[in-house]
Amino acid sequence: MTFNSFEFLVFYPIVAALYFLLPKKMKWPMLLIASYYFYIFYQAELIFLILGTTLISWIASNVIERTESKALRKTCLALTLIVCLGVLFFYKYFNFLSGSIASLLGMDSPVILNLVLPVGISFYTFQTLSYVIDVYRGDIKTEKNFFFYALFVSFFPQLVAGPIERPGNLIVQLKEANRWDKDNAIKGAKHMIVGFFKKICVADMLSIYVNQIYNNVAEATAIGVIIATVMFSVQIYCDFSGYTDIAIGCARIMGIRLMKNFDHPYLSTTIKEFWSRWHISLSSWFKDYLYIPLGGNRCGKARACFNVFIVFLVSGLWHGAAWTFVLWGALHGVYQIVGTLTVKHRNAALGKIGLTENSTAVVLVRRTFVFALVCFSWLFFRANSISDAFTLIKTLFVTGWDVGLSETLNIMKLDTVGVLMSILSVITLIMIDNILVYEDSRDGSELLVKNGSFIYYVWMIIFAWAVLLSQDITSTFIYFQF
Amino acid sequence: MILFKTPLVLCMLALILALHFLSVFMRGLMSKACAYVNIALHILLILPLLRYEFSIEEATLVYMISLFFYTLFAYVASKLEKNGKLSARDGDIKKLGESEDAV
Numbered sequence: 001m002t003f004n005s006f007e008f009l010v011f012y013p014i015v016a017a018l019y020f021l022l023p024k025k026m027k028w029p030m031l032l033i034a035s036y037y038f039y040i041f042y043q044a045e046l047i048f049l050i051l052g053t054t055l056i057s058w059i060a061s062n063v064i065e066r067t068e069s070k071a072l073r074k075t076c077l078a079l080t081l082i083v084c085l086g087v088l089f090f091y092k093y094f095n096f097l098s099g100s101i102a103s104l105l106g107m108d109s110p111v112i113l114n115l116v117l118p119v120g121i122s123f124y125t126f127q128t129l130s131y132v133i134d135v136y137r138g139d140i141k142t143e144k145n146f147f148f149y150a151l152f153v154s155f156f157p158q159l160v161a162g163p164i165e166r167p168g169n170l171i172v173q174l175k176e177a178n179r180w181d182k183d184n185a186i187k188g189a190k191h192m193i194v195g196f197f198k199k200i201c202v203a204d205m206l207s208i209y210v211n212q213i214y215n216n217v218a219e220a221t222a223i224g225v226i227i228a229t230v231m232f233s234v235q236i237y238c239d240f241s242g243y244t245d246i247a248i249g250c251a252r253i254m255g256i257r258l259m260k261n262f263d264h265p266y267l268s269t270t271i272k273e274f275w276s277r278w279h280i281s282l283s284s285w286f287k288d289y290l291y292i293p294l295g296g297n298r299c300g301k302a303r304a305c306f307n308v309f310i311v312f313l314v315s316g317l318w319h320g321a322a323w324t325f326v327l328w329g330a331l332h333g334v335y336q337i338v339g340t341l342t343v344k345h346r347n348a349a350l351g352k353i354g355l356t357e358n359s360t361a362v363v364l365v366r367r368t369f370v371f372a373l374v375c376f377s378w379l380f381f382r383a384n385s386i387s388d389a390f391t392l393i394k395t396l397f398v399t400g401w402d403v404g405l406s407e408t409l410n411i412m413k414l415d416t417v418g419v420l421m422s423i424l425s426v427i428t429l430i431m432i433d434n435i436l437v438y439e440d441s442r443d444g445s446e447l448l449v450k451n452g453s454f455i456y457y458v459w460m461i462i463f464a465w466a467v468l469l470s471q472d473i474t475s476t477f478i479y480f481q482f
Numbered sequence: 483m484i485l486f487k488t489p490l491v492l493c494m495l496a497l498i499l500a501l502h503f504l505s506v507f508m509r510g511l512m513s514k515a516c517a518y519v520n521i522a523l524h525i526l527l528i529l530p531l532l533r534y535e536f537s538i539e540e541a542t543l544v545y546m547i548s549l550f551f552y553t554l555f556a557y558v559a560s561k562l563e564k565n566g567k568l569s570a571r572d573g574d575i576k577k578l579g580e581s582e583d584a585v
Contacts, residue, residue, distance in 0.1 A: 416483055428550045434557060435553070438560045438564060447556040447559055448556060450505070451517030452518070452521060453505070453556075456521075456524065456545075456549050459524055467538050
């Protein structure tokens, strides 16, 4: 079941109603059953994986807490890491590795298994790992009730695409039996509507034009690559932050606050800042459980750069089992290392011309430059293969400039309606994001839902949905595949 | 685009935008009345869209224009509200300072 399916529109109101109607003791068991039903509805055959991961991590964390033996504690942690990451590796990376080795050795027929990628495996694996590591470090106490722990791992709003919640934040909230609260309901519903708007009216609509270029690289033009890549940068933001908004909204209606996952990432002035605003739950996970244990920046400049590169390489691989994702991660690693190494020189150069890094013009230039760098990296992320990515780069820098704008728009099937729709939806999105941040920061201001005005957004979502249906476009969330 | 060749749809759209403005910036019953009339107008707009055979894409654009302007007015209102609250707070702080001086 996905958020943008008819089944979810029936499922969620029933779950929310039951949550408020049932007595205190029955609330969390109902949420657990609902969460597993949510997963089974999507992928029943792989339910044993999430169950197994949950059981192993729960047993290991209990042993770690109870035993005095350091060796046993280490063994339990190592075993959990091996099992959880082993399952993730097998389902997600086996075919990729097998294919890569075969092509490296020049073999004709690599061993390819007929594996279905379990939905949300990267997300719930990381969530369970953070739990076991936190228990090992002594940061949290274990949850004695297995079923309650199972709810923490499988809580349906954030099960398949995050945010990757920390036990310290979510478990405490799940234990509370929240009552109906009008303010929570309004704020939650608002987040859900905005999420659906981002996904259906912006991301899915833009995907129509992005696909024309990225699925037909032979016909691409330089202008087409630029337009499609900028559109993809908006598409992926709306797709993923839209999912997060729906997840946050679903949980908020029931009084549970999930962590913020996006904070205007395209306004960043450095790549480092971009990663503190984009997919915040994953970035902070990598920082806490990979970057710092590797030594962080405590072991000298060279080692810090190496650590950053490793983290981004792993982050790339986390996103998908393909060389395009590895290159995407590596590119961000290089961006960040170059950014860190040159920061002093850049600031000194600005000082010489009488500017500071906070001057309006400098901020504007830096934002544009960072956005351009991020867009360039999205080219690898979206390309269907490495060869497609390099064909598009060649088109962009060498061969694609002999075709004009009007012909490019024809190739992309972007007519006047499409152009106007794209521009208006993106500007609307920027304003909605701003209003939402403002309204979340203070009580009583409800402009997005004032006098039933949410109906305009719902109305728009229905029409956009109809457009997608008329063009036979099946809509799934991009981050589901990770 | 058929939109620019159909005065009825253009007139309805203009009316919708005017009502958006009023519902956002007016207060009380008048604001509510404008909003509810506007919701009805959105539904009624389907009739001319069907009558003049708008494509689904262009019909969506018409509603997108409406939504864009509603969000624009709400955005401006939020900015005004924010500035108003900030200046009110500054005023309170100033008054507090003056009264403390008097003491």
